[in-house]
Amino acid sequence: MSRNKVTVVGAGNVGGTTAQRLAERNYTDVVLVDIVEGLPQGKALDILQSGPIYGYDSKVIGTNDYAETANSDVVVITSGSPRKPGMSRDDLLETNQNIVGSVTDAVIEHSPDAILVVVANPLDAMCHVALQRSGFPRERVVGMAGILDTARYRTFIAQELGVSVREVSALVLGGHGDTMVPLPSLATVAGVEISKLMPKDRVEAIVQRTRDGGAEIGGLLKTGSAFYAPSAASVEMVDSILLDQKRILPCAAYLQGEYGINDLFVGVPVKLGRSGIEEIVEIDLSEEEKGQLRTSADAVQELVNVLNG
Numbered sequence: 001m002s003r004n005k006v007t008v009v010g011a012g013n014v015g016g017t018t019a020q021r022l023a024e025r026n027y028t029d030v031v032l033v034d035i036v037e038g039l040p041q042g043k044a045l046d047i048l049q050s051g052p053i054y055g056y057d058s059k060v061i062g063t064n065d066y067a068e069t070a071n072s073d074v075v076v077i078t079s080g081s082p083r084k085p086g087m088s089r090d091d092l093l094e095t096n097q098n099i100v101g102s103v104t105d106a107v108i109e110h111s112p113d114a115i116l117v118v119v120a121n122p123l124d125a126m127c128h129v130a131l132q133r134s135g136f137p138r139e140r141v142v143g144m145a146g147i148l149d150t151a152r153y154r155t156f157i158a159q160e161l162g163v164s165v166r167e168v169s170a171l172v173l174g175g176h177g178d179t180m181v182p183l184p185s186l187a188t189v190a191g192v193e194i195s196k197l198m199p200k201d202r203v204e205a206i207v208q209r210t211r212d213g214g215a216e217i218g219g220l221l222k223t224g225s226a227f228y229a230p231s232a233a234s235v236e237m238v239d240s241i242l243l244d245q246k247r248i249l250p251c252a253a254y255l256q257g258e259y260g261i262n263d264l265f266v267g268v269p270v271k272l273g274r275s276g277i278e279e280i281v282e283i284d285l286s287e288e289e290k291g292q293l294r295t296s297a298d299a300v301q302e303l304v305n306v307l308n309g
């Protein structure tokens with residue numbers, strides 16, 4: 001059986017950790033690419049040399065040359081500046097638009113059939129750049145954010161109630177920005193809605209902390225942003241795609257009428273399998289939740305207007 005091949009573009013915090021986690025999964029070879037000479041080569045060699053200890057045989061290559069990425073099944077695009085304390089993700093638009101645009105051109109030249117998993121921020125707008133520049137069908141361009149935001153939400157709920165995170169089901173919809181939509185109605189512990197398990201003000205505080213989750217970590221780190229949970233979330237998506245798991249996971253998808261939203265990347269539950277996004281799952285929302293999703297989508301639309309302006 002031929003090995004899977006995943007390229008990770010950007011050998012920084014998210015990209016390096018994603019490559020490490022993927023190699024440890026032992027079902028795919030990994031190519032790590034960066035513009036900085038030596039960085040992907042050094043990290044790849046270091047990850048490769050962990051194989052005898054961890055017991056994996058994944059081939060890991062670091063390079064500055066996209067020829068080595070040829071025929072990748074999945075390409076994870078993490079290349080781009082992270083924000084600094086005080087910045088919003090949206091402040092990265094101009095810088096990262098250029099990076100993601102040129103990277104997409106280089107990637108698709110060598111891997112025309114790949115599925116693109118976009119990670120660079122501002123996430124939903126960068127998905128647009130990748131979709132437009134690649135000309136790929138919407139099934140093959142998907143953004144990582146909802147899994148991360150939902151993981152934060154689940155973590156805070158579990159902490160509050162003193163239960164295992166495994167007992168907490170939850171969902172965050174919308175764009176990966178300040179107006180994302182953590183849904184209290186779908187946040188349950190062993191099937192019981194959190195509104196029945198904690199006071200309203202605690203639910204509201206957890207929802208707000210989830211929305212601010214990225215800024216909270218960036219404020220602590222000072223020099224960059226989160227990468228352990230983001231890389232874990234990216235790898236969960238790659239697993240579902242390459243292992244054809246058909247997980248239903250919240251991801252940024254290009255909506256064409258679903259949820260009443262048109263021609264816009266927004267975070268919604270999608271079924272991820274070997275061909276990418278195999279289904280966009282529409283769940284029932286209350287009028288208030290629909291309004292919040294619309295507000296979040298409008299924030300994405302504003303950035304897309306700047307891109308297209």
Ligand SMILES: NC(=O)c1ccc[n+]([C@@H]2O[C@H](COP(=O)([O-])OP(=O)(O)OC[C@H]3O[C@@H](n4cnc5c(N)ncnc54)[C@H](O)[C@@H]3O)[C@@H](O)[C@H]2O)c1
Nearest residue numbers: 010011012013014034035079080081082119120121144230
């Ligand atoms: N979607 C999410 O939920 C999420 C989560 C975490 C981080 N991010 C975003 O991911 C991006 C990367 O974050 P990070 O912490 O890894 O940053 P980082 O600075 O550690 O790494 C970015 C890497 O990209 C490389 N790079 C820049 N231009 C490039 C180009 N043209 N080609 C190839 N490589 C290039 C840099 O050299 C650097 O190594 C940021 O935009 C960040 O905001 C998104």
Ligand SMILES: O=C(O)C[C@H](O)C(=O)O
Nearest residue numbers: 083089121214215225226
């Ligand atoms: O907050 C950031 O800028 C990085 C990322 O989007 C996150 O949510 O951790």
